[in-house]
Amino acid sequence: MNIPFDFIEKNKESWNKRTPYHIDSEFYDQNHFKLNPASLTNIELGLLGDIQNKKILHLQCHFGQDSISLAKLGAEVTAVDFSNIAIYEAKKLADDLKIEIRFIACNIYDLSDYLDDTFDIIYTSYGTIVWLPDLIRWGEIISKYLKPEGRFIFVEFHPLIHMFNEEFTEIKYDYFNIKPIVELEHGTYADRTAPIHHETITWNHSLSDILTALIKNNLTIEDFKEYDFSPYNCFHNLVEVAPKEFQFKNTTVKWPLVFSLSCIKK
Numbered sequence: 001m002n003i004p005f006d007f008i009e010k011n012k013e014s015w016n017k018r019t020p021y022h023i024d025s026e027f028y029d030q031n032h033f034k035l036n037p038a039s040l041t042n043i044e045l046g047l048l049g050d051i052q053n054k055k056i057l058h059l060q061c062h063f064g065q066d067s068i069s070l071a072k073l074g075a076e077v078t079a080v081d082f083s084n085i086a087i088y089e090a091k092k093l094a095d096d097l098k099i100e101i102r103f104i105a106c107n108i109y110d111l112s113d114y115l116d117d118t119f120d121i122i123y124t125s126y127g128t129i130v131w132l133p134d135l136i137r138w139g140e141i142i143s144k145y146l147k148p149e150g151r152f153i154f155v156e157f158h159p160l161i162h163m164f165n166e167e168f169t170e171i172k173y174d175y176f177n178i179k180p181i182v183e184l185e186h187g188t189y190a191d192r193t194a195p196i197h198h199e200t201i202t203w204n205h206s207l208s209d210i211l212t213a214l215i216k217n218n219l220t221i222e223d224f225k226e227y228d229f230s231p232y233n234c235f236h237n238l239v240e241v242a243p244k245e246f247q248f249k250n251t252t253v254k255w256p257l258v259f260s261l262s263c264i265k266k
Contacts, residue, residue: 007180007201008082008107011131014198015083018188019063023089027190027234028065030093037072037097039065041231041244044125047153047223047262051075051121057145059108059124064090064101066125071099078102078119080111108132108141118147125155126232126258130162130202133180135209139217143265152219152263158226158256162204167236168248177203189234207259214263223262230257 022028033039040048052074061067061079063086071077071094079101081087087105094101106114109132122142132138142152165172173181181202187194214221229245230238239249247257 007133010199010201012082014200016085017196017198019083019085019089021188021191021194021196023063025190033065034097037068039069043227043231043258043260044153044155047260048121054120056121056123057119059122060128061090062086064093064103067101068094068097068099070123071101078104078115078117080104080106080108082107109137111141117145119145119150120147121151121153122146123153127157129156129205129210133203135205135213136216139213139219143217143219146265148265150265152214154261156259157230158259159204159206160255161235161257173204175204175206177205177209218265219263220266221261221263225260226256227258228254228256
């Protein structure tokens with residue numbers, strides 16, 4: 001696979017630009033979150049179960065709302081993101097809320113340079129793996145940091161939606177991970193009017209690639225589900241059909257927007 005050598009720096013620059021606008025956005029509603037630190041949706045809460053006193057590694061944590069939510073549920077949390085701006089803001093938010101979390105600023109492919117520990121649960125969600133070119137290495141990292149009988153909890157946007165253009169009016173990209181997708185973006189999903197322009201490099205991963213990356217790294221899939229809604233209004237042309245359930249408007253066709261996985265390391 002042809003991987004642009006500077007993809008990490010390009011994408012890190014993109015997320016460093018986005019983060020200040022995300023923090024101030026209605027989408028993330030930071031003021032409300034500070035009053036009620038509970039950003040996890042029913043999908044991941046159902047998969048996580050009781051996490052009191054569990055050690056959790058949160059991969060690709062952005063500026064820490066989910067990390068803090070996990071800690072508020074009683075977990076001991078370590079959280080990782082490659083955006084130094086996001087990690088700075090995550091630490092600041094956790095300090096403001098007097099919640100103890102270990103935040104690490106690094107690309108997850110380099111995590112072994114920063115972390116030597118194992119965890120009961122590894123958690124990652126929503127818009128993460130499109131930024132990773134190599135899912136086999138991703139699976140290796142998850143397996144390495146899980147304790148025996150540890151669980152991997154994963155909730156992600158369905159790969160079908162990454163085939164479409166931004167307006168979801170036509171199919172534009174391959175379903176399979178054939179080549180990197182290089183785009184110039186304006187604004188960001190949390191604030192489409194944000195005055196930022198940034199180049200991104202992403203990869204589409206099929207369900208078979210995702211499952212194979214986990215199975216080949218000693219992870220047994222115990223639960224797999226697909227959902228005909230997104231809990232977030234983060235794409236164009238969505239309408240809320242139930243509380244925190246968004247589907248594409250002007251269609252009666254049901255198709256998956258999100259999927260979830262629960263795995264155990266045997």
